[in-house]
Amino acid sequence: MFDISKLLDAIKASPYREIVIAAPHTGRITFADIKQGDVVLGRQGQWKEKPGVLLATLEREHNPKPVRAPEKGEISLVHKNLEGQYVEAGTPLVVLRHMLTRDEVQRIILQKALYLFRAPERAKYYLTPEADKKIRAADTHSVTVRDGMELFIMSRMKREAPLNYAGPDGVIYEVYFKYNENMDVGSPLIGVCPKDHLQLVQEMIMRVQTEWTEPS
Amino acid sequence: MNDHKILVANRGEIAMRIMRACHKLGVPFTAVHTAEDAASGHVLLASREGGEKSLFRVSSYHDANELMSVADEAGCTAVHPGYGFFAEDFRFARRVAKRDRTMIFIGPSWKIIRELGDKINTKRLARSLNVPTVPGSDRPIYDEMEAERIAKTIFEFQEQQGLKRPLVLVKASAGGGGMGIEEVYDPDLFRSVYRRIRNYALRQFKDEGVLIEQRVTDFNHLEVQIVSDRTGQNPVHFGTRNCSIQSSGLQKRIEVAPGFASETLEYTFNAKKLLTDIVDYSLAMARKVGYDNVGTWEWIVTRKGEPFLMEVNTRIQVENGVSARIARIKGNDGVDLIAEQIRLGLGQPLGYSQNDIGFEGVCIEYRLIAEDPDNNFTPWVGRIEHFHWEDAPWLTMLTHVSNTKPYEIPIEFDPNLALAIVWGKDISEAKTRGTAFLDSLRLTGRNSAGESLKSNAAFLKANTERILHF
Amino acid sequence: MDNNIEKRLQSLRDRLTYLGDIFAGRHRNNTAMLEEKLAAFDANAHAGSCEDPYAELATIEDMFAYVERRLESAITPMDRVRIVRHPQRVCLRDILENVYDNFTEVGGQDEHSLDPSMLIARAVITRRRGKKIYMQSVMVIGQEKGHGAEFRNGGSVKPWGNAKALQFMKVAETEGIPVHTYIFTPGSYPVEDYPGAAQQIARNLYQMAGLRVPVVAVISEGGSGGAEAIGLADRRLMLSHGYYSVISPEGAAAIEGRLKNGERATPELIEHCAANLKIMARDNLKFGYIDRIVQEPPLGARPWHFNFFRSLRQEIIRATDEVIISTRKTPVLRGLALARHRKPEADLDDLHIRWGLTKAAKARMLHHRQEKFLRLSRQAARDRRPFVKKSAVAFLDWISTPWLSFKYDFYHKHQRQISTLMEEINNEFEMFKKRLLAPLRKLTSNLPGRMDNKAKELTALSLWQGDSRGRQWNYISPRYKIDRTLTCPNSESYGCLDLWGPDLFAEFAGVCTHCGYHFPMEPEWYVKNVFDPRSVFEFNSEIEAGNPLDFPGFSERIAQAKAKTGTKSGCVTFEARIDNIKMVVAMLMGTFRGGSVGAAEGYKFVEAATRAAKKRYPFLAYVHGTAGIRIQEGTHGVIQMPRCTVAVRRYIETGGLYMVLYDTNSFAGPVASFLGCSPYQFAVRSSNIGFAGPGVIKETTGMDIPPKYHRSYRALSRGHIQAIWDRRQIKANLKQALLTIGGRNLYYR
Secondary structure (H helix, E strand, O other), X not given: OOOHHHHHHHHHHOOEEEEEEEOOOOEEEEEOOOOOOOEEOOOEOOOOOEXXXXXXXXXXXXXXXXXXXXXXXXXXXXXXXXXXXXXXXXXXXXXXXXXXXXXXXXXXXXXXXXXXXXXXXXXXXXXXXXXXXXXXXXXXXXXXXXXXXXXXXXXXXXXXXXXXXXXXXXXXXXXXXXXXXXXXXXXXXXXXXXXXXHHHHHHHHHHHHHHOOOOO | OOOOOEEEOOOHHHHHHHHHHHHHHOOXXXXXXXXXHOOOHHHHHXXXXXXXXXXXXXXOOOOHHHHHXXXXXXXXXXXXXXXXXXXXXXXXXXXXXXXXXXXXXXXXXXXXXXXXXXXXHHHHHHHHOOOOEOOEOOOOEOOHHHHHHHHHHHHHHHHHOOXXXXXXXXXXXXXXXXXXXXXXXXXXXXXXXXXXXXXXXXXXXXXXXXXXXXXXXXXXXXXXXXXXXXXXXXXXXXXXXXXXXXXXXXXXXXXXXXXXXXOXXXXXXXXXXXXXXXXXXXXXXXXXXXXXXXXXXXXXXXXXXOEEEEEEEOOOOOOHHHHHHHEEEOOEOOOOHHHHHHHHHOOXXXXXXXHHEEEOXXXXXXXXXXXXXXXXXXXXXXXXXXXXXXXXXXXXXXXXXXXXXXXXXXXXXXXXXXXXXXXXXXXXXXXXHHHHHHHHOEEEEEXXXXXXXXXXXXXXXXXXXXXXXX | OOHHHHHHHHHHHHXXXXXXXXXXXXXXXXXXXXXXXXHHHHHHHHHOOOOOHHHHHHHHHHHHHHHHHHHHOOOOHHHHHHHXXXXXXXXXXXXXXXXXXXXXXXXXXXXXXXXXXXXXXXXXXXXXXXXXXXXXXXXXXXXXXXXXXXXXXXXXXXXXXXXXXXXXXXXXXXXXXXXXXXXXXXXXXXXXXXXXXXXXXXXXXXXXXXXOOOEEEEXXXXXXXXXXXXXXXXXXXXXXXXXXXXXXXXXXXXXXXXXXXXXXXXXXXXXXXXXXXXXXXXXXXXXXXXXXXXXXXXXOOOOOOHHHHHHHHHHHHXXXXXXXXXXXXXXXXXXXXXXXXXXXXXXXXXXXXXXXXXXXXXXXXXXXXHHHHHHOOHHHOEEOOOHHHHHHHHHHHHHHHHHHHHHHHHHHHHHHHHHHHHHHHHHHHXXXXXXXXXXXXXXXXXXXXXXXXXXXXXXXXXXXXXXXXXXXXXOOOHHHHXXXXXXXXXXXXXXXXXXXXXXXXXXXXXXXXXXXXXXXXXXXXXXXXXXXXXXXXXXXXXEEOOOOOOOOOHHHHHHHHHHHHOOOOOEEEEEEEEOOEEEEEEEEOOOXXXXXXXXXXXXXXXXXXXXXXXXXXXXXXXXXXXXXXXXXXXXXXHOHHHHHXXXXXXXXXXXXXXXXXEOOEEXXXXXXXXXXXXXXXXXXXXXXXXXXXXXXXXXXXXXXXXXXXXXXXXXXXHOOOOEEEOHHHHHHHHHHHHHHHOOXXXXXX
């Protein structure tokens, strides 16, 4: 396996991640009352049901849409020069300096411990309807995978093809792709925890939970 | 015309053709692209030749809201949908025409798109004008007894026609795209197939209506190009095309104009009369609905020379170039159907009649695609390193792929690389030139696994021999 | 100092704390005086310097009694709320010990119970006639507050606690013994865990509406739904210091003040609400929602008020006897017996009446109970029908009832036999004809020309009228005129693109084309698109929602709602057809004050159910949305729960098919009664169904609830509803349901 302590130390040495919040689509931008140095909160609540802090409003076709902070962080840059302007899709609006949360660290470490099933091609990936339904209804842990099981739909060039999972049997611990997102060749799609690793993974989670202190 | 500005709501080759047509007409335009598609030829062309506010990055070509938003920002007055995406979406056309800041949809009016977009409706319209359609029901059947009776009649009808292997097609009337369709070869099996399709339709579309038709096998795929101005009163045709050479997934690979070479090749039926017939039928329907832009009537023609109307494509098609290439208006060549579409779409009168349109020679269009014809035409994804061909006066190359720099094939769209349009004064010259072009072509590349590029060039060459034969 | 004095001293200290508590700091001079005296005596007694401690103590006790009597007249409605919630107030166990002669708890013991806040016991009352002693059994059911014991949850009963109550009501029904219920609840515990708060209360109400044993309810703290769960009784008594209300004054204040989560209502606002909701015993007696008040000692009954228990015993026996007596058939005997019982000086312990009933008497009792509830609260709605119309309706009713019963009960039965006969004759004739024509047919089939027919059939245009695929909706939301886009709430998880308003609100019927999320639509959309065009006939539109409690400022708000919606109440009742199947529909409109139900809405609902029963039509409750009972109408509102449930039960028992369809948001009282009791309940997609909203749950239980807690698919998994329908398929699904559930006869068994 690998050395968790070393990895944790490495993360502790640079516990920040830069998040660039870009316009999800075209529209006219109005910034909320934010400035450089402000600390903003991301989604809150037990079920992440409370939305993040409003950063800007993007209005397209008379539909003002809030742009919210995805995570907690300090605002390191606001492109205030765009205020009132029409922006193209993907234009950077705000940059956040985000300190890794316990969950994120856990995800980073888990990526090392889990079996990662990787994208064989650059494509969009979807879970098969049955698996998707299960995950939406409960959570990822509810899906058990077997070698050779049809688990994904790979979509590219407007053609869809089934993709079989290959790897050890186990439960899906993490899903790394989002709806309608292009995944590069070799990027992980899911993290699978084999049955006999469950104990180990739990222990690792415990370690992160205890050793990683989140800034309050 | 000069007061207008056109939003090019498409990508790739067709976007480039639309922009060039705009340029020719002196109409400014605005193009859009996604982040993935930044290296596409249409982006380079737009940034090189477009004026102010002529290029915007959007989140998706499929998001109508992005297109409307960009159109407003750029001050566009009309939208050209190209083909694919929103070209046959009557809701999009309706939105363009009905929003507070109205624009012109360059294509037929939305009501016509809706009317001819519905296959049952089209079939019934055709029958009401005595235009031949595939034998079978022209309305959804809900009753099992009636369905069996129709299926039986279709079987008997085919036997009387002397068909050895009669086939009946059962399909969900609300379906489309090849889902919920099944063939029946044995009358005794009909009932179980019917029930299966009916239940499928009920589950999928909440409508258990089923269409029952003869399954026509062994046919050629022909098209009639129709052009009309906004009056909808005086449609003309720009001849026929033959699109019978297709991939295993029934996608066109080689298109030829005219539809049959009735002068030079032998057919089992009167090909000349057939071409006249389908053109007349198509024009009759166009007149009936008041068709008011460019469109294509698709036909299947059996070996006995019977035509059946399949559907109407209410848009400009990929292969419009072959019809344009052999057409002469008042004796002049250089016909550009896309420019015509824009000109007419913006409200100009046609300005000529059917008598002013003539045809000369034979034209072949090859769709050059990175795919593996030996392996079910699977698309090949990777990086194109060299793309080169020999220019010739008889050759028009339409491509958004750079021939100077390597090009990464984006994975989100149809894998078309280029359209090669080859003209010859007759069929043999066209074939010779076509083969010469394919021989001169250099197309190489590699994918992430280090495998070399696969293309359909060999498939195209092998099938060049077959064209227009039936 | 002897033990006795110490005990009495402690009791006085308790009374002092009680005084301070219930008046929340008011009347401080009085309490201070008592405190002073008490402290002085305490000091003296300890020092042993009292000459006659018993006498002095008695003086102080008198003084206490005097002050309590004096303060009794100064009690405000909010003080009553504090009285009933005080840990010193009598609770059900005190009553079991002091009112009944013996009892056995059957619904669990202390904290070892399915739900300790619901207490159930078999109890015995012993009565004498002459020398003979009679033991009479009853089933006692009620909420137990346990003098503030934590595990009793303040008498807030969980869904399974109410289910337990229902179980034992059925036991009582089997055994034929009366049920005495004691209502000591601030409200039900609003969790949706199986069986679900609302759904269980609805079940209880439905069963109690037809429970075939006498039921007597005693209300101390009657908090809305929780009270109704065991409150539908033949006789309803109320303790003089209790309250019976649609909602706790705090809850009313939170709604009145439009407070967002976390904010607290000011005491003034709470007091204002308590005063205006008319929650006291005498108010409810005046309205007719209770039958009798049981007088409590000054400032409310506490466990040492033994006289109170005695009078409660008398009252509860009297009430039970009265129920029994009023089922007697002979009017003279009934009158005599009732008169004897109603004499205040009558000692009911010495009068014996058998508490068992014959089958016929049970039916009469049920009839009385149902009629009683159906009569209630009519005066609280404003019936604007002109007198002539009302009389005409009554007259028509009088004529048509026998005609309809002839038509359906007699004629239809025989008509079926006739048509069966006709069918058989026809079949024989067809067979005969076929055999006769067979040779001829063989001949013609070989003729040429038939092939042309085949080709013609397969290639010519067929006749087809039924092309409804391109059909536009009969009604489209006016929002379609606005050129703007809308974001689907699910877009984040399903990647839905923004929808263009004119498409969404017209062609798409408010449904996201990508994920199927249903945006709320106007009530008119359903009326015009679900039912056959021009088949809708509204009735009773003149019955208007009013302000029966004269709640300050509410008349204006009702007037606003009427102006906004163009209807006179939140319930629209009409007859309509779906593909020519006739039905009666009651629609609760979410656009009229949140679809809340008050006296007018209940009135119209009951009338609609009656009409459906009379005409033998299926009855559909379409809930466009309901926020619950209209709190500003107080108990006029809450009484609609048992009332409408009775109407529904009557309709179902006469053979009707009652279906409920929920849309948008349906919460609280109506769901917990006349809607939730339907055997066939469906929901439209993206709707929410539940008992209390997230804010109320947080307030009452302190729990945070997950974001999708009230989604209809959870109600489906729990078994509350039977299916979730797409809005665009409502018409087809309703028809399907009518044909399959209603069977061949559609609605009448």
